[in-house]
Amino acid sequence: MSPRSLLGTDQGSGGAALDLSVRIAGLTLANPVLTASGTFASGREYAGLVDLDRVGAIVTKGVSLEPWAGNPSPRIAETASGMLNSIGLQNPGVEAFIAKDLTWLAAHHPDVPVIVNVSGHTCAEYARVIERLEETEGVAGYEVNISCPNVEHGGMAFGTDRYAAAEVTSACRAATGRPLVVKLSPNVTDVAEIARAVEDAGADCVSLINTLLGMAVDTETFRPMLARVVGGLSGPAIKPVALRMVWQVAGAVDVPVIGMGGIRDARDAAEFMLAGATAVAVGTANFVDPATVTHIVDGLAEFCRTRGIVRVADLTGALVTD
Amino acid sequence: MRMPMCEACGDSGNRDMAVEHVVVRSNDRVCEGVGLMVLEAPATASKVRPGQFVHLRIASDREFMLRRPFSVHRAHGGTLEILYQVLGRGTRAMSLTQREDRMDLIGPLGHGWDIPDGLTHALLVAGGLGAAPLGMLAEELARRGVAATVVMGAPTGERLVARDLFERVARRVEACTDDGSAGEKGFVTVATHRLLDEGGFDMVYACGPEVMAKAVAGQAFEAGVACQVSLERLMACGIGVCLSCVVATVNGQKRACVDGPVFDAREVSWDVSEIPPRH
Numbered sequence A: 001m002s003p004r005s006l007l008g009t010d011q012g013s014g015g016a017a018l019d020l021s022v023r024i025a026g027l028t029l030a031n032p033v034l035t036a037s038g039t040f041a042s043g044r045e046y047a048g049l050v051d052l053d054r055v056g057a058i059v060t061k062g063v064s065l066e067p068w069a070g071n072p073s074p075r076i077a078e079t080a081s082g083m084l085n086s087i088g089l090q091n092p093g094v095e096a097f098i099a100k101d102l103t104w105l106a107a108h109h110p111d112v113p114v115i116v117n118v119s120g121h122t123c124a125e126y127a128r129v130i131e132r133l134e135e136t137e138g139v140a141g142y143e144v145n146i147s148c149p150n151v152e153h154g155g156m157a158f159g160t161d162r163y164a165a166a167e168v169t170s171a172c173r174a175a176t177g178r179p180l181v182v183k184l185s186p187n188v189t190d191v192a193e194i195a196r197a198v199e200d201a202g203a204d205c206v207s208l209i210n211t212l213l214g215m216a217v218d219t220e221t222f223r224p225m226l227a228r229v230v231g232g233l234s235g236p237a238i239k240p241v242a243l244r245m246v247w248q249v250a251g252a253v254d255v256p257v258i259g260m261g262g263i264r265d266a267r268d269a270a271e272f273m274l275a276g277a278t279a280v281a282v283g284t285a286n287f288v289d290p291a292t293v294t295h296i297v298d299g300l301a302e303f304c305r306t307r308g309i310v311r312v313a314d315l316t317g318a319l320v321t322d
Numbered sequence B: 001m002r003m004p005m006c007e008a009c010g011d012s013g014n015r016d017m018a019v020e021h022v023v024v025r026s027n028d029r030v031c032e033g034v035g036l037m038v039l040e041a042p043a044t045a046s047k048v049r050p051g052q053f054v055h056l057r058i059a060s061d062r063e064f065m066l067r068r069p070f071s072v073h074r075a076h077g078g079t080l081e082i083l084y085q086v087l088g089r090g091t092r093a094m095s096l097t098q099r100e101d102r103m104d105l106i107g108p109l110g111h112g113w114d115i116p117d118g119l120t121h122a123l124l125v126a127g128g129l130g131a132a133p134l135g136m137l138a139e140e141l142a143r144r145g146v147a148a149t150v151v152m153g154a155p156t157g158e159r160l161v162a163r164d165l166f167e168r169v170a171r172r173v174e175a176c177t178d179d180g181s182a183g184e185k186g187f188v189t190v191a192t193h194r195l196l197d198e199g200g201f202d203m204v205y206a207c208g209p210e211v212m213a214k215a216v217a218g219q220a221f222e223a224g225v226a227c228q229v230s231l232e233r234l235m236a237c238g239i240g241v242c243l244s245c246v247v248a249t250v251n252g253q254k255r256a257c258v259d260g261p262v263f264d265a266r267e268v269s270w271d272v273s274e275i276p277p278r279h
Helices: A094-108 A123-134 A162-175 A191-200 A236-250 A266-274 A292-306 B042-047 B089-095 B128-143 B163-169 B188-198 B210-223
Strands: A022-024 A027-029 A033-035 A076-079 A082-085 A114-118 A141-145 A180-183 A205-208 A212-215 A230-234 A257-260 A279-282 B018-031 B034-040 B053-057 B068-071 B074-076 B079-085 B102-109 B121-127 B147-154 B172-177 B203-207 B227-230 B246-249 B252-255 B262-264
Touching (some): A082 A236, A162 A180, A162 A191, A191 A205, A205 A236, A230 A236, A236 A257, A257 A266, A266 A279, A279 A292, B018 B089, B034 B089, B042 B074, B053 B079, B068 B079, B121 B188, B128 B163, B128 B203, B147 B188, B203 B210
Parallel strands (some): A141 A180, A205 A257, B203 B227
Antiparallel strands (some): A076 A082, B074 B079
């Protein structure tokens, strides 16, 4: 279907059932709205506030081989239309994750796909987390975090160099046959180059963007607002940058793209899909309104219905540029 | 018998939380830089326990969007009282809020004050706006027939917030001010030291600047009296997800939003170098 016909007025849905499902990396998701890693834990804390069964997929908080303590406080600062964070991937390690989070999800929400975000200091550590999770049920796929700006070793160090990005992707690819998503950093000159490198190394999908490096200063105390001085900027402030990068990457790789960065309503989500994303993720907005994901699912359905679009997947890449 | 663990929230105390759309009943200046907001919030008001907080979405403009956590000062007749200090952008927006304005909150949240059975005489220590989470506690102690002595501290007599409430329900209220304009001149820790020396207390409840809370916790420990402290941290989610509000404890890092804000003082690994939140 061409973009023009998608917007045609003469081909209304005629009452046909709306199809919200999308396919990424061999997975069929009931809808294209995911949770962004680190903003939703594993969903358990949100269970009283959100219908978790309506989330397209839960992308978990980053999981490492051993427990990580994270960074000193203050760890967050609010900025115009966004927030800075410097959490530092604090997490209890893969064993605790399996015992607490995966077990709980399997017992209470067995039908929600769970994509486990994986972190490490070295390629081997990333692979070992995946190897351990390969022994468990209830994992739909992995998202490899090569883009966290808040850790000294690993994280963004892998995501800002195409050789390192390819190396960690290869190590993870060798560890699993499950769908493998690689999460990209926006803190690079040419994001498409990194995307192509991880695609060549075996990634089934790329997700972007992680946070943009940023900083804020308290003019009363002359101190940085974050203990670690710099941190990752998220929220609506970064949406135009994210959208641009999703558009660039979607044009550069053949694998599907999960778009994120400042999404808080269905129109934002539609922008990312039109720019080339197959699915989207909601991050910071979860902190403000815990029901954002389900509101966007409903809003996307409405968005499609009012435009006579019968498959939400048809939005992907339907940007009209001529 | 142990309470069964909440399926939804795991080990957190947030089993009653919900989003509630609330209406501002009143929003008045209490003293320099301090306001008292009364919210019509029947669902939360019926569930909240002393020391818990609500996560309030204040801003009507969308440029600054994070919620702000506030201890509940009092809850009665379907309303919540929020005592707040204007410190940053969020609380400045809050001070401009008017009667009939609408907002929403997530609450009630967090682990509040523990009131053990058989408590006879509690010492409540309020440094400045630390009075906020102690108001509801003082009322609950009175309801249960537990005697309370309150020590309050502020820069000036005018800024001894919630003094009337404490004088109504507590057995004794002692004030300390930096300028001596009311009560004793000096820090609350002078009064608390004297009172703990005199003895007769079986619990200390403290909230205020972290240096004060740490000092009071030390005095309580010396006196052999159990002590709980309510700690303040910057928060994004308020429900245990984002890990912004971590508190270092002897049992590892805990989250002020679900494991606290009230902690057993012996559990806290005090680090008062932390910059006070300007939110």
